[in-house]
Amino acid sequence: MRNSLIIKAAFSEKTERPPVWMMRQAGRFMKEYWEIKNKYSFLEMCKTPEIAADVTMLPVDLLGIDAAILFSDILVTAEAMGGDLSFNQGVGPLFANPVRTNADIDRLEINVMDKLQYVDDAIKVIQQRLNGSIPLIGFAGAPFTVMSYLVEGGSSKDFKLTKLMLHNEPEMAHKLLSKIASVTADYLNLQIAAGVNAIQIFDSWAQALAWDDYKEFSHRYITEIIAKLQRKDIPVISFCKGSSVFAPLMAEAKPDVISIDWNVDLLDIKKRLPSNIAVQGNLDPHILYADKKVIKQRIYALFDRMKGENGFIFNLGHGIMPDIPFDNVKYAVDIIKEYHY
């Protein structure tokens, strides 16, 4: 795996073309996903290793992507800690027992790896199926993003309760974040021990934070987690929406790759980062709704811009939307594989 395109690019080594994978590549934009989804709940899919492996393999088999990503969710750690989690069509994730007081935080468990054994099993089944062909990316949510779901009780537009806890009850917020960070580090080490080839940390909603709050309540815990990972040839990708602002700080946490949103010129941000940090990104996922000639033009323009830079992985700035035409995604992967620097 060390010589695969993605791992080489992640360690800032030269590749003959940009490698490609896409966030949310195993999901509702594929009719094959629905054929499985119609039979099971989302959590059943995550918790049944054979099914998680079937779904993980869909974009590998149907798109010919350069990396697989474990089929799971960033909220499985919060569930293992005691969150009463359900996923409801059209509503998204819900916690029936939101965490809002010191007593709620005290009730959360941190020795929970036995409850996440199904992830260990899923990784082993997936690696058997991949059979050395491409790397498998494992992942977890960053503590701030996971905390926001626990505190709000689900998705949120403004993160009002979460930010109120950071601002009015910082000690309480730190107690919660420390617990989540400890579980997250154990969980990523479980994935590494089970055999993943790379790790991505998703801080999807860090964009909601002011610079100082990002530093105190998010960056600090990501730094702690990365430092605890037992890895040698396993690159760490750090993702957040807002990375076009936070990238210089994110770099200080010592990831190998920073995943960049689409608000910024990728080359410009790459040049402002230490040269041993690779970048991943940064196509606006809405481009995949557009005509094929626009898709090709925008992707090749990005590649031409990044020509000569080692350490570039193509991805979207955020996940694929469920109603993006499959054909367009397949087309994007095909033309990416035709490109040569």
Ligand code: CP3
């Ligand atoms: O990328 C992949 O294909 C791998 C699987 C994956 C899922 N979730 C599957 C999923 C990954 C890497 C995630 C991460 C995740 N989960 C994030 C971070 C990435 C991001 O988008 O910023 C977040 C914030 C979540 C939390 C979450 N899970 C939300 C908000 C939702 C509901 C919204 C939605 O898109 O449906 C989920 C559910 C979820 N996670 C689905 C899938 C395939 C949809 C389940 C269904 O079919 O109903």
